[in-house]
Amino acid sequence: MSRVAKFGIGQVVRHRVYPFRGVVFDVDPVFCNTEEWWEAIPEDIRPNKDQPYYHLYAENAESEYxxxxxxxxxxxxxxxxxxxxxxxxxxxIEAADGRFMARHHAVN
Known part of the structure; x- marks a missing residue:
C-alpha cells in the first residue's frame, strides 16, 4: 500500500501521547528502523510498520534529541x-510565518 506522508519536511509536529515536539527533517514511506527498536515499543502501543515514519529534531522540557x-x-x-x-x-531557515524551509548547502 502506498501512502502519501501527512507531514512535510520543515513542519512542526507534536507527539500525540508523549510531551515532545519537533521539526520534521526526513520521512520514510514505511518503517525503516531496526527490528530491535520496533520490538522495544510496548506491544499495546506499538504502531503499524506500514505507514510513514518521521525523523524529528525533537525536544521536551529537559532535552533535545x-x-x-x-x-x-x-x-x-x-x-x-x-x-x-x-x-x-x-x-x-525560519520564515516570517513560522514555517521552516530547508537550507540548501552548496556541494563543491
Whole structure:
C-alpha cells in the first residue's frame, strides 16, 4: 500500500501521547528502523510498520534529541512556540510565518 506522508519536511509536529515536539527533517514511506527498536515499543502501543515514519529534531522540557515517530502518533503543532533544538538552525531557515524551509548547502 502506498501512502502519501501527512507531514512535510520543515513542519512542526507534536507527539500525540508523549510531551515532545519537533521539526520534521526526513520521512520514510514505511518503517525503516531496526527490528530491535520496533520490538522495544510496548506491544499495546506499538504502531503499524506500514505507514510513514518521521525523523524529528525533537525536544521536551529537559532535552533535545532526534526522534523517529510513526505518523499515527503525530499531530500538527500550530502553537507558534519557539523551538530550541540546535540542529534546526543548521538545517532550516525560519520564515516570517513560522514555517521552516530547508537550507540548501552548496556541494563543491
Amino acid at each position: 532526534v526522534a523517529y515517530v510513526s505518523e499515527q502518533n503525530l499531530l500538527a503543532d500550530d502553537t507558534g512556540e519557539p523551538l530550541r533544538h540546535p540542529q534546526i538552525e543548521e538545517a532550516f
